[in-house]
Amino acid sequence: MKRRDFLKVLSAAPGIAAFSCADREEAERLTTTGSGVSDADLAWHKAPCRYCGTGCGVEVGVHDGQVKAVRGDEASPVNRGLLCVKGYHLPAFLYGEDRLRYPMKRDGAGYTRISWDEAFDLIAANYQQTLDQHGPEAVAIYGSGQWTVFDGYAATKWFRGGLRSNNVEPNARLCMASAVTGFMTQFQSDEPMGCYDDLEAGDDFVLWGNNMAEMHPVLFSRILDSKRTKPGVRIVDIATRRTPTSDYADLYIEIQPGSDLALANGILHLLVEGGQIDRPFIKENIVFKRGIEDLDEIGYGCYGDQAEHYGFKDKARDSSLAELETFLADYTPAKVSALTGVPEGQIRSLAKLYGDAGRGTVSLWCMGVNQHVRGTWMNNLITDLHLLTGKISKPGSGPFSLTGQPSACGTAREVGTLAHRLPADMVVMKEAHRAVAEDIWGLPSGTIPAKPGYHTMDMFRALMRGDVKTVWIQTTNPWVSIPNLHRIDRQPGPDGNYNDGRFIVVSDIYPTPTTAIADLVLPAAAWVEREGVFGNSERRTQQWNKMVEPPGEATEDAWQIMQVAKRMGMGHLFPWPDDDWHEPMYEEYRRFTLGHGKDVAAYTQLKETRGLRWPVVDGKETRYRYAAGHDPYVKKDQGVHFYKAKGYGEKAAFWLRPYHPPAEVPDDDYPFWLSTGRVLEHWHTGSMTRRVAQLHQAQPAARVELNRADATELGVTGGDMVRLSSRRGSLELQVELDGRGTPPRGSVFVPFFDESKLINRLTLDAMDNISKEPDYKKCAVRVERV
Amino acid sequence: MCSTRRTSLGPHAVLAVVSLMAVPLLTVPLLTVFLLTAACSPPATEVAVPGTTDAVKTAALQRAERRSFDGAPPAIPHTSFGIACTACHNLEGVDVEGVGYAPPSPHGNTQGMSAISRCQQCHVFARTDEVFSDNTFVGLRQDLRSGGRLHAEAPPTLPHKTFMRENCIACHTGPAAREEIRTSHPERANCRQCHVGVATRSEFSPAGQS
Numbered sequence: 001m002k003r004r005d006f007l008k009v010l011s012a013a014p015g016i017a018a019f020s021c022a023d024r025e026e027a028e029r030l031t032t033t034g035s036g037v038s039d040a041d042l043a044w045h046k047a048p049c050r051y052c053g054t055g056c057g058v059e060v061g062v063h064d065g066q067v068k069a070v071r072g073d074e075a076s077p078v079n080r081g082l083l084c085v086k087g088y089h090l091p092a093f094l095y096g097e098d099r100l101r102y103p104m105k106r107d108g109a110g111y112t113r114i115s116w117d118e119a120f121d122l123i124a125a126n127y128q129q130t131l132d133q134h135g136p137e138a139v140a141i142y143g144s145g146q147w148t149v150f151d152g153y154a155a156t157k158w159f160r161g162g163l164r165s166n167n168v169e170p171n172a173r174l175c176m177a178s179a180v181t182g183f184m185t186q187f188q189s190d191e192p193m194g195c196y197d198d199l200e201a202g203d204d205f206v207l208w209g210n211n212m213a214e215m216h217p218v219l220f221s222r223i224l225d226s227k228r229t230k231p232g233v234r235i236v237d238i239a240t241r242r243t244p245t246s247d248y249a250d251l252y253i254e255i256q257p258g259s260d261l262a263l264a265n266g267i268l269h270l271l272v273e274g275g276q277i278d279r280p281f282i283k284e285n286i287v288f289k290r291g292i293e294d295l296d297e298i299g300y301g302c303y304g305d306q307a308e309h310y311g312f313k314d315k316a317r318d319s320s321l322a323e324l325e326t327f328l329a330d331y332t333p334a335k336v337s338a339l340t341g342v343p344e345g346q347i348r349s350l351a352k353l354y355g356d357a358g359r360g361t362v363s364l365w366c367m368g369v370n371q372h373v374r375g376t377w378m379n380n381l382i383t384d385l386h387l388l389t390g391k392i393s394k395p396g397s398g399p400f401s402l403t404g405q406p407s408a409c410g411t412a413r414e415v416g417t418l419a420h421r422l423p424a425d426m427v428v429m430k431e432a433h434r435a436v437a438e439d440i441w442g443l444p445s446g447t448i449p450a451k452p453g454y455h456t457m458d459m460f461r462a463l464m465r466g467d468v469k470t471v472w473i474q475t476t477n478p479w480v481s482i483p484n485l486h487r488i489d490r491q492p493g494p495d496g497n498y499n500d501g502r503f504i505v506v507s508d509i510y511p512t513p514t515t516a517i518a519d520l521v522l523p524a525a526a527w528v529e530r531e532g533v534f535g536n537s538e539r540r541t542q543q544w545n546k547m548v549e550p551p552g553e554a555t556e557d558a559w560q561i562m563q564v565a566k567r568m569g570m571g572h573l574f575p576w577p578d579d580d581w582h583e584p585m586y587e588e589y590r591r592f593t594l595g596h597g598k599d600v601a602a603y604t605q606l607k608e609t610r611g612l613r614w615p616v617v618d619g620k621e622t623r624y625r626y627a628a629g630h631d632p633y634v635k636k637d638q639g640v641h642f643y644k645a646k647g648y649g650e651k652a653a654f655w656l657r658p659y660h661p662p663a664e665v666p667d668d669d670y671p672f673w674l675s676t677g678r679v680l681e682h683w684h685t686g687s688m689t690r691r692v693a694q695l696h697q698a699q700p701a702a703r704v705e706l707n708r709a710d711a712t713e714l715g716v717t718g719g720d721m722v723r724l725s726s727r728r729g730s731l732e733l734q735v736e737l738d739g740r741g742t743p744p745r746g747s748v749f750v751p752f753f754d755e756s757k758l759i760n761r762l763t764l765d766a767m768d769n770i771s772k773e774p775d776y777k778k779c780a781v782r783v784e785r786v
Numbered sequence: 787m788c789s790t791r792r793t794s795l796g797p798h799a800v801l802a803v804v805s806l807m808a809v810p811l812l813t814v815p816l817l818t819v820f821l822l823t824a825a826c827s828p829p830a831t832e833v834a835v836p837g838t839t840d841a842v843k844t845a846a847l848q849r850a851e852r853r854s855f856d857g858a859p860p861a862i863p864h865t866s867f868g869i870a871c872t873a874c875h876n877l878e879g880v881d882v883e884g885v886g887y888a889p890p891s892p893h894g895n896t897q898g899m900s901a902i903s904r905c906q907q908c909h910v911f912a913r914t915d916e917v918f919s920d921n922t923f924v925g926l927r928q929d930l931r932s933g934g935r936l937h938a939e940a941p942p943t944l945p946h947k948t949f950m951r952e953n954c955i956a957c958h959t960g961p962a963a964r965e966e967i968r969t970s971h972p973e974r975a976n977c978r979q980c981h982v983g984v985a986t987r988s989e990f991s992p993a994g995q996s
Contacts, residue, residue, distance in 0.1 A: 038929035039856070039946070061926060069855045069926035074949050081949045085908050088858045095923035217907040224904065244904070510919075681910060690918040694854055694861050697917070698910035 037063045046073060046610065047544035048534050049087045050527045051683045053145075053403030054078065054216050055536025056087055057610050060528055062547050067091040067528065076610045078196060078540065084217040086683055089692045093526075094548075096691035098510055100523035101552025108496035111521060116553060116563070122520060123472065124567035126503040127163065130470040136165035136449065140459055140468045143557075144475035145172035145405030145412045148532035149541075150558040150582060151474065152411035153589045154574070156422075158561055161441045162570035166428050166453035167468065169419050171476040172405060172412035173456035177771035178370040179401040180413055182379025185289075185314075185770070186387075186653045189425050189597065189644035190413050193625040194362070194398035195538040195613055200226045201396030202362035204353050206236045208260060208382060209368015209777075213244040214680040214740070216366070216402050224248060236353065238263070239368070240675060240777075241705070241743040251349060254744055257673050257778045258662035259340040261374055264381035265659060266336030267351045269328040271388055276355025278390030282654075285640060286387055288319035289653045300373050300663035301457070301767040302484075308465070309458055312769045319656055327656050339659065354385050360396025361386070366404060367677060371777050376770035377657035387654050393627040393640045403537045404684075410535020414598070414614075415589065419459075420452035423592035425644070428452055440591050441573065455772040457765060460488050463502065472505040474557045475524065479513040480685040480755050483774045484728050484765040490517045507557055512687045513755050524557055525550035526688075531582045532556075533606065539622075541600050542611035558585075597625070597633045597644055662778040663766030666746065670726060670780035672710075673747040676759050677776070679740075686753035702754035703736040706783070707745045711737055716785050724748065726781045729761035748783060752776075845964050846928070855925020859908040871905040877953055879960050889962035894952030930966060933984070941980040948983055 042061035049056040057076025061069035070090045074081035103119035104111035114122075130138045141155050147170065159168045183190045199205075199222040212220040227233040227248075237249035238260065246252045255263055271277055291314040292298060301310035333344040340347075354361055363385065369378045383392075383399040391397035403409055416423045426433035434448040441447075454462050460482055462468040482488055493499045498519060506518035509526045529550035533543045550556075562574045562581075576584045583603045593600045593614065601609075601616040612621040617632040624630035626642050634641045642652045666673055681699040682689045689695045704724060706716075716722055718737035723730055733750060743749050750759040764779040852860035867874075874880045874888035881887050933945035957963055959972040969977075 037926060038931065039926065040929065040931075042926065063926075066924075068924070069857050071857050071947075072949075083908070085859065085910050088908060089854050091925060092854055092921055092923040095921050097920040097922055213904065213907070217904070221904065221907065244906075248904075680907065691921055692854070693917050693921060694858075694910065694912075697861070697912040697914050700914045700916065700918075 037068055042068055044071075045528070045545060045547050047528050047547075048406060048536065048542040048611070049083065050090060050093070050146075050406060050688070051086050052216065053405055053408055053537045054218055055406065055534060055538075055540055055542055055611070056083055056218055057542070058083065058087060058090065060091075060547055062528075065548050067094055067548055073610065078536070078538075078610075079218045080222075082218050082221055085681060085698075086689055086695065087218075089689075089694050090527075092692040092694075093688040094529070096510060098691075099551045099554070100509060100511065100515070100521060101554060102523060103553070104521045106497060106519045106521075109492070110496075116555070119520060119522060120560075120563045120567055123505055123564045126470045126505075127564070128568060130503075131163065134469055136163055137167065137453075138467060138469045139163055139165050140167035140169070140454065140463070140471040141561075142456070142459065142471055142473045142476065142478065143168070143170045143411075143417055145170055145175065145403070145408030146475045147411045147417065147557065148407060148530075148534060149411050149415055149589065150532065150585055151556070151561070152407070152415040152417040153423075153585060154558040154561040154565075155474075156415060156417050157441060157573050158565045158570060160422070160428065160437070160448045161443050162565055162568070162573050164447060164449055166419050166449055166451065167459065168417050168453060169456045169459055170408075170412040170417045171456070171478065171481065172408045173418060173771075173773060174371070174481060174776075175367060175404045175773070176370050176401070176408050176412070177418065177455075177773040178372065178375025178379055178768050179403070180418070181376040181768075181771040182383065182401070184425075185316075185376065185655060186380060186383050187626075187642055187645050188647055191409060191539055192398065192400050192537070193393045193627070194395075194400050195540075195623050196222065197623055198360075198362045198396055198398060198400060199223050200230075201360060202226075203232060203359040203396065204234045204236065204356075204361045206238065206350070206353070206361065206363045207245060207249075208238050208363060208365040208378075209240065210364055210366045210402065211239070211243040211245045211677070211741075212364065212366075212402075213248065215404070215678055217680065219402070220245065220248075234353075236350065240673070241741050241747060241749055243741050251346065253342055253346050253350070256339070256341045257675065257747070258372070258374075259342075259659070260369065260372075260378055261381060261657065262331065262336050262339040262659040263342060263347065263350075264378070264385065265328060265331040265657075266333060266340070266347045267354055267385060268324075268381070268388065269331040269336070270333065270348060270351035271355050271385075272325055272328055274351065274355060276351070276357075277388045278357070281390035281640070282321065282388065285642060285651050286654050287648045287651045288321060288324060288656065289316045289648075290319040290323070290656045291316055293658050295660055298660070298769045301769070301772065302663060302765045307765075308461055310455075310767060310772060311458075314770050316653075324654075324656055327658075330658075354389055354391070357389070360394075361389075361391050362397065363399045364402060366402040368777060370401075370771075370773055371775050372773075373663050373766050373768055373775045373778070374657070374660050375768040375773050375775070377655070377660075380655040380657050383652075384654050384657075387652055390640075392652075393624055395624065398624075401537070404678075406536070407534040409537060409539065410533065410541060414535055414593070414600070419455055422448075423589060424596055424598040426592070436592070440588065457482075457767055457772060457774060463504075464488055466501060469501060470503045470505075472507070473514060473518075474507040474560075477508070477512045477514045477685040477687055479517055480758060481752065481760065482765075483760050483763040483776055485758055485760045486728055487765065507560060508687070509554070510687050510691065512685065513758075522560060523550075523552055523554035524560075525554045529554070530556040533586060535600075536611070539613040539625075540611040541606060541614060543603070543606035545607075597631070663775065664727075664764050664779045666780045670782050671746065672781050672783055673743075674724070674726065674759075674762060674779050674781040675743075675747065675749050675777045676752050676763060677749065679751045679753065682751070682753035684753065685755065687755075690753070699751075699753070702733060702751050702757040702759065703739075704733040704783075705736050705739060705741045705743050705749040707743050707747065708737050709745055710783070711735060714783060714785050721786045723784045723786050724750070724762060724781050725784070726762040726764070726779055728764065731757060731759065731762060732786055733757060748781065849928065849964075853925075854923070856928040857926060862909050862911045865911060871909075875905075877956075879956070879962065887961040889960065890953060890956040892951045892953050892956035933981070944978075944981055944983045954978075 044059045056079035057073035058070045072081040072083040102113045234250040236251045238253045337344045386392040505520045506515045507522040507524045515521045528547040531546045599615040601612040628634045681695045767774045875891045879890040933942040935942040954977040958969045
């Protein structure tokens, strides 16, 4: 590089300017400890990070009622002191000037501040009116995988036990519902058997559609470190575009969107053909199952009648290893190669890797597999690879599903805030399960309804149809994150109010496109402004204490729920004193988990530790579920034993799952694939991370990643604007070429964090047939130069 | 592009650097004593800044401006050169002709986390200087008080944590080192033979658990 060029890049960077006298005074101020606060003045407390499902331990430095710093907790077994750029910048997300501080009621085009009493009365009155006039199916609460265990537990108990409605849903439906149905269909118990220790214990890491370097950076660092210190560790990146993860992969495998189903079956084909399967393990631990496979019967949840209500139910029948062999005849390397675009040699390499009994294999996945019209099937197929080879429930081997939200596991899955679930793997459809909940909650038998509520996609469709009248949205931003946003447009009347028969309450910490359409906006306490419990991807339950006061009159979500419940005459559900309810509420919840292999740790123990992985029995955590010597529910001579799968004779189910094409594929009118997702710096819809200067400045706006050859053909270059159009909407975006992500020809990628560039106006509301999780990764768009 | 590669920091190179600083070596112990006095005083409202030149203040300002708080990773103050970060920001630092000195990475072989392998996981380029919304966060400032010592001649203990700051020379020697924290004796290669860390524990650490 020439010097002139160097200077150009140097001066192009902001923040490098000449220093004035005022700057020098500022410098003086900055370097004296007298005007600031020094390290020694801070009190440090533990907390898990607020953002993703990794659950990094942070130490939070507090002084004078304010968070002043964080640092990675060196004693945390999760992250061992390291954080990512979002984690290091945690403190600032609390202090955006536009924090919501007071309850506000919509008043024409603006909002009027009201008191909490007025707000709670208004919510209670609306819920009561809807219940009286339209019944319990017309009320709903839509929460989040960022709900603490307290928030989720308060919501589910109030709704199912108080309002007698199962319309409780979390946004986690949009991110890991397919992993839930994957684990449930195979083990009849949710969540992985392995843990993060596998990141060091494993030899081969196969990443299925998972840009781990950006999305779970600290866990990826653990793999990289293992690779550095342990010769022979390999990373395989199976993806639809090159990402920073690909840079570190020993093998990058580029596949056609949606063809992962064929690839996994292709690997199974070679494993069976080559005899690289663990027959004794199969005989002892596996049953074979097959479900409905007819494409016309299943559909995609977005066309015809399914566009209003998608209630497809899979039906299982028994299958066998012999039938599997016949089934796999369709997935020869040649056929799979034609479908996936993956060279036969790479398919064989994968089969060799999974089939090598001498090496530990860890499969990792997140949104690429879960946000998939056949997400449950793909979850099944990945686990099938491990079941067939016996590479499961042992250190260094297993299927490991990563989560994107800090308590998707702890709250959405374990507390059970999905419409059909109760705590600890129980479901509302089963009378015995409802009875357990009614007993613990001290409610008369028959209180909890047996019919599951609306899943997220149908809940919003019902809201727009008018079948759901009153909904409370907490800790999430659906007017940015729901696919095909046109379907939930809400237009105010001429007076600026909605007057459309709906009542929408939104609790959040900042104004968002979702608060913008709310009838009532409530200010929430965030992260360390309250006491909380999160559960991360490796079954680790982590607790933190309240460290600072929330701004203005903000309060925590669970407390808001309890106040409304009390006003509706349901105070008996929350019998604890106002100033000491966290521990008793948690301990009540814990009763659901004890004795079932889902045992979460006691609250007192959580306070003293950096979290513990359930099942926690006699105060000891479990690293490997279903494994003798690790899991206290497995006897010493049982080896691996899937004791939770009572319905399968305590064996795991291997599911035969075929390839189905995506719901929408590129054609002459819309010739490009569109995939959406995140970037390292922003978390989900950006309502927190965009308020942090360093993160916003690194990624100020969503751009579209384009292949250079496609750009040349379109006559555009990096920085130019293009218009992206799908059958549902269009959006102008700046082009990014050869950035961190490089899509192959005929494919574009757009992140969804930018509320001024709503990519979900283009995405399709197609969803998985079993989990009802939408597919954000595959639809067809046109790209035009503007 | 990197014409002068500082492959080793021998005593000669270091002495040259030290003399460039125009700070008589003798003043360093005095300075430390002064700092120690300041540190041991009752809660300070005014602690004098050790360095007094404008250059020092500018460096302090730059340092503060590039990070959210002391301990947060600094944003990258230049745009991408399209090469590996560690090509210039290695463990020793590199002079880039006509441009300046790329300081070494302070991250040594951070145990277990391979901190130097993916720089842009924590350090990001700034594409704009605008903000999405104003923010009132005021972070922790750098604390320049020195570590404690048993007596005037004893080597001070390390006043800060060393996790991800294992490479002492990155900040305490060389052209990019700030005047007030430059070492007087960089030729003694093993810093932690004499200067030891203080194992601090957060209040929540139970006994026997690290």
